[in-house]
Amino acid sequence: MLSSSHWGIFRPIVRDGRLVAAEPFAADPDPSQLLQSIPSAIHHKSRVLRPAVRKSWLESGPGAHPERRGSDRYVEVDWDQALDLVAGELKRVVTGFGNQAIYGGSYGWASAGRFHHAKSQVRRFLNVLGGFTDSVDTYSNAAGTVIARRILGTIQAIDGPGTSWSSIAANAGLVVMFGGMPLRNTQITVGGLGEHTSRDGLEKAKAAGVAFVNVCPIRDDAAAFLDAEWLAPRPGSDTAIMLGLIHTLISEGLHDREFLASHATGFERFADYVMGVTDGVPKTAQWASGLSELPAEAICALARRMAATRTFLVVNWSLQRSEHGEQPFWAAIALAAALGQLGLPGGGLGFGYGSLEGLGGQRRAAPRPTFPTLRNPVEAFIPVARIADMLLSPGAPFQYDGRDLAYPDIRLVYWCGGNPFHHHQDLNRLIAAWRRPEAVIVHETWWTATARHADVVLPASSPLERDDIGASSLDRFMVAMRKAIEPLGEARSDFAIFGGLAERLGLGAAFHEGRGEGEWLRLMYQGARERAAQADMQWPDFDAFWDQGFVEIPAAEKPYVLFEAFRKDPALHRLGTPSGHIEIVSEAIAGFAYEDCLGHPTWMAPREWLGSPLAARFPLHLLTTQPATRLHGQMDMGTVSQASKVAGREPMRINPADAAARGVGDGDIVRVFNDRGAILAGAVLTDSIRPGVIQIATGAWYDPETPGEIGSLDKHGNPNVLTPDRGTSKLAQGPSAQNTLVEVARFEGAVPRVSAFDPPIDS
Template identity: 45%
Template sequence: MIRRVPHASHWGSYTVLVEDNQIVGVEPLDIDPDPSPIIHSVADWAKPERRVLRPMVREGWLKAHEKGVFEGRGAGRGEDRFLALPWDEAEELVAGEIRRVIKDHGNDSIFAGSYGWTSSGRFHHAPSNLKRLLNLVGGYTGHVDTYSIAAGPVILRHTLGSDAACGGYANSLDSIAEHTKTLVVFGALTPRTAQIEAGGLGTHKLETHLRRIVERGVKVILISPSRDDLPHWVNADWWPIRPNTDTALCLGLAGEILAAGRHDAEFLNRCTSGADSYLSYLRGEADGQVKNARWAAEITGIGPGRIAALARAMVDTRSMITMSWSLQRAHHGEQPYWAALGLASVIGQIGLPGGGVGFGYSSLGGVGTHLNIGRSPAFSHGHKPNKAFIPVARITDLLENPGGSFTYEGQEYTYPDTRLVWWAGGNPYHHHQDLNRLDAAWKRPETIIVQDPMFTATVRRGDIILPATTSLERNDIGGNRRSDLVVAMGKCIEPLGEARSDHEIARAIAARLGVEEAFTEGRDEMGWIRHMYEGTRADAKARFGQEMPEFEEFWAKGWAQMPVKRMHSYLAEFREDPEGHRLETESGKIVLGSQMLADRQYADCPAHPTWLPPAEWLGAAAEDQLHLISNQPLGRLHSQLETADYSRSEKRHGREQARMHPDEAKKRGIADGNTVKVSSARGACYATATLTPTVARGVLVLPTGSWFTPGPDGVELSGNPNVLTPDIPTSALGQGCSAHTCLVRVEKVTGEIPDSDAVYMGSLQAPMAAE
């Protein structure tokens, strides 16, 4: 008999069909107009081949531990075999290391890594459970921001008073679809990335809004190195810009408007601060260089006539600027966001329906599509007793430079001396840059605990390994502040091997540390899920008068509607009354010239929006170099479900596709389907060449997420672009990652290359055999 179990993942909500503890099918939610095909891959989580099935300890670490040796005991990470352990011994090893490090070095020396993409469930959210546990014993060093978006929120918090404009609360897409006449898309507006949402998604609505935009005849300009960053049926005007030069284009557009005397001086005077320094920069009064269409054309590769015409159209019509999260993942990544805000301020349509600027549309599926105004379910971390943190992308710096200093949001801090890392529910060997540098730094801590369902490259490089269940093997609740639904996630199958839920792992160790009662508050799994739902339900009733179903009805149906706002115009109240609705900025207004940054005098983040050439870009490239874009793949999320059928269908010859323009391939003697070696100053990987005119000349597109698999010669075999990307901060202000600032060389490869899957699975034979 087939059981039908409501469930959810980062790709949406659906029903899992289960028979005899086996998943036999997946059906999308019937109210979802555009469900993601990735949901049909989730059955791969139940396959044991790459699962961690038992607690384990690395043999070399255990020997050093028994001898009380701490210096150099990480040297064998990634090479030693693992020994299987009973759960009680694994728990005591973990608890003992926590006690030791706190006693000898303090809580700041514990780094609690990851931000939890393993599951959309909010109760078994791995980092939340880990951080709640560690907060009860004195705290930990954590991170701020994410690899997806860091520099952008930092500059917007300073210039707009919050990061709401890049978190899904700028103009809603339904408002843009109804009111905008000229839509300028910097980066992407694509269902490829809109398949996904952290914490799950009820319905996918991006395509619905894009169809309405087409129906209304909105003029759409796509400014991106890849034509595939907007569906072809939108029929946009494609401007194949040089990567990392969007700031110059925004400045050139603003300069054209200013020179023509068509800027909205009243809006600038009433709603912004520091505009004088910004406008002076546009006029070239300080550096002698007027920022106009001709100047921007030299930098961006876009014709000056096109730029001048767009500047006129953006003032003549209701215009909206959208800018992807990807643009701020680059050297000086704060600048495109600030320059777009400056351009929108010069035009003066901020706060009007369908006008102004917003960030991150389609970067995740809920951004701008569902303005959830209710309280989403969440498992509390509790109070963090200590203050230690790092910007998320500075993990290698933390490990390499204990006691060193770093700046963030205008303040100076110190890197703690990290002795213990506990990484739960994430894979830095996917999302970090310059993986070869990370691999060397990863050997420095005394102990690394990794908690994960899958035998990732991070697990392979751990000391104590804790096998976690996938969401399919436990009950949970899905939902987030950008989802229109809260979703029941029923247990579909029994746990594989000896895997335990993330909450049960943390609970057992909390018991050994004497904080179990505070950790659980007397609730079991279903008690917590009910408690979290009831908090959401009570909030909907109290603040919005919305009646959500009783828990039993919700759990049986599988979902409940959240309170959402439609036709939202960002900063409408501020525009109407700037004094009555002051922003949380240094001036209470939109900041176009920053006193704080003027005081700090950061060379890489000046006091107003500025064009700064990045460390690597086509304007300073050798003739044989291409600019690498490492985008989100179509068939998976990050490195999850990388070997499922849909993900494999997007590969060629078992490797990632490196997409390039036919003219660039011809220069290098590369034919479609050839194996190529892609190399940078950091490392090299193999991929398969795919030739397409939808990629701009001078650009190579290689998606993220293949499992890090170094070959015998040190060249990464699967096509992981993060062996190529530089591990440098966006600036001293934001400290975000600069993944999209990367020049590479591409060459045709002849001869046999080892199969990446075979090599990876072979690397697991010794540790898994020891089980």
């Protein structure tokens, strides 16, 4: 028997009905340590075991005491009462305000299973109900996705597949990593994975003689075995560095004029900006040095080195999670085009190789099972990171990717899978926004902060407590996720919960179409199997697949090279842009007349970085990275994550010089603060962080000293208490978490107990 997770396939070991171990899949060459947390997480005291209703909401009805969300206790009720309450709320809102008043933008990784994929389940249910206000894009790469669609006509460079590691190892001389390539992030892939190959790909490239340069404030965001040259810039200066590199290429005649003429559009106008013709400011290496604090000589030398050898540029997704986050991705595309190596084996660029597993794999394209979500009749939507703006400012206008839109008036939030109190910025602002709806309905497996801020909490079963199919577009294995244990308490699958609601609303047949969970799995698998047969892949029938436990998709016969066909024949293989070429200048974006996103890559200083006046008050730049010990906030209660804590708090990595200036020692509890809030963290001193920068991983469960109070000290170390909630630009409206200035002080006095994992249930 096998199961799957976003961090790997595993074999669940069960004794007396309890999960005791998760053994790595035998075919995985580099299994993730996160598997070790699964048993402790599944049986943790923080599980939601029965339907629960916020006490004052149950007593006084919809909209009662929204200021108590986060502080109220919960009363457990039976399933019939809970479903009746939720069905009644849905009827009330739809009848009184229309379907647009429901926000169903559930966002998060949830289960690796394709049927019990929470976002798909809630979308199908709400679409059957008549629709809902949805969200678009992702917190991971919103700005990058929008700009890539405009400039490259595809998001493949963002989401993969990208140029294979085998092609890089065989052909590249140099890999330049903007934002590093941290292996901690390559533990995970959406939909699960059977083999982790990034470490092997990097090791083979290094063994083949490929050199690596790490342009990042964090040295160990490049694996030690790469022996990468470390250039440690100010955070947020990557666009300036790339412009300085392009200036050097142009001024020394090292750019590929022929490629730019045949495969790109607008380079001449962009070059006028780079050379200072249009604004009087040449973007020289010396200019870039003043912004980045990298030596000008190092920038010039890197440009010459890139032009002299086959070079692959890697740009971490984290760079675009900042104000003007579209710019570093656009500038990287312009830099790669200037080098003229896009579409060549081992050359060009890729985004996110250190952000996700599988982008550089050699997997043959294959279908995967999908659960149909049906059409949403409601046209209203928001960019995913603008939820607080929507709740706080109903009716307010906003711009997104050339469209003039307005925020809908949301009366009910339905959240199923995911945890906005993990991934959203400026949590104190989110708390204020979260008080606006009259009802918040949440399906949850654990008592996360999102569950603690809901009115009705419905216990969702874990992936090990139901049957499913695990599959990822970036992995070679599809897995029969067979039920391993019975659901804890009274937990039910999302499909069963929505089925119960649909029956109460007279929509049962439309939702489930007369099929149970097992029948849906057969249908989804068979659909994928038929599509695979059209691509000459023979998969076993469902029963054989279920017995065998997995299907292995063969590796591609040759390495993949991104944009190879486009390079060979740009007329036959046009890009999906208006010109069919790489749009270094975009007439469409220029036509939007956005002051915060012009028609070509542009340096625009963020409001909050070490080069801004605010640094006089808050002189440390906080980088909020993904954790090595969990997936976002998932399994923070698990053994691996708990072992990483410092006195129960999230670690804060700081340069020894910065720590000494503040009287902070290794292992001290510190207060990290700015005008948005304050958190406690545990100091870890390291010279792998450049001075002026601290690093705190996201995902520590939000745990305010005074629950429900705006501005309360977070005891546990959730850095999104501190991050700004502002859009990257009017183009993409993505999150800007990486523009965060703070100060740090040693915490004095009695340290409050972490209570994030204590269920808020009245006995």
